[in-house]
Amino acid sequence: MTTALPNTTKDIIAIAVLLIIVFGISFLQRRPRALNTKYFETKWQELQKLCANKATWPLALINADNLLDEALKKCHFKGKTMGERLVAAQRDLSNNDGVWFGHKLRNQIVHEAGFKLRKRDVQDALVGIRQALKDLKAL
Secondary structure (H helix, E strand, O other): OOOOOOHHHHHHHHHHHHHHHHHHHHHHHHOOOOOOHHHHHHHHHHHHHHHHOHHHHHHHHHHHHHHHHHHHHHOOOOOOOHHHHHHHHHHHOOOHHHHHHHHHHHHHHHHOOOOOOOHHHHHHHHHHHHHHHHHOOOO
């Protein structure tokens, strides 16, 4: 003797299965199988060379921020701006404060005329951005 489930229970199960499938597919589509680590490592080494000269620190930081943004896009984090993509990625990044420090420092360089960088700030920003690239498996 078998008992049939009421229609409402079947409907609830069907909806739950459908939601699991939809969220599972969107999660799998969010990240590529693998980023081209050689590309990101080469770019990181190039910008590290810019750190040797105080005059090129701003360029090093801007390039690092751009490299991180490129990785975020390739990992399919949604957002119109890098800030929005960083918010979308925050659960996947182990040092959110460091990443945001670097991104905000980059914004100051770009938007504030005559902004002066300190060596320690550049170092801290690059450490945060590098960790984010590692978290995204770009480095």
